[in-house]
Amino acid sequence: MLKGILSISGQPGLFKLVAEAKNSIIVESLVTGKRMPAYSTSKVSSLEDIAIFTQTGEVALKEVLKTISEKENGGEVAKLDGKALKAYFGEVLPEYDQDRVYTSDMKKVIQWYNLLQKSNLLNLEEEESVEETSEEEK
Incomplete structure (x- = not known):
């Protein structure tokens, strides 16, 4: 149910994990549908956890x-x-x-x-x- 759904501090809404890149992960906003990278410096929490x-x-x-x-x-x-x-x-x-x-x-x-x-x-x-x-x- 919550697998792959992420919260990123400093960013509004929730995100879906799309892909993994070399130094980041690619996420898609559930609000806007736009994709963006989330870097390791961002506090990313999986709703599953x-x-x-x-x-x-x-x-x-x-x-x-x-x-x-x-x-x-x-x-x-x-x-x-x-x-x-x-x-x-x-x-x-x-x-x-x-x-x-x-x-x-x-x-x-x-x-x-x-x-x-x-x-x-x-x-x-x-x-x-x-x-x-x-x-x-x-």
């Missing part, structure tokens, strides 16, 4: 996105701010660590969810079928 802090540990971003999708019935999340955003995030992930998860982090997760939803990159059913297949093989 991101997790949200909870009181007991961490929850993978894909699990949070899955919960948001279930709550919204596959639709987009309306813009929220301040207390409404914290209340919404409390419904989606009740055990999130309120000291380490900032409002800006919550906004980013909601923005990412909406962007992935618009780009039809939230293939939750596909993810579940892959997990079921791997469990059956064991």
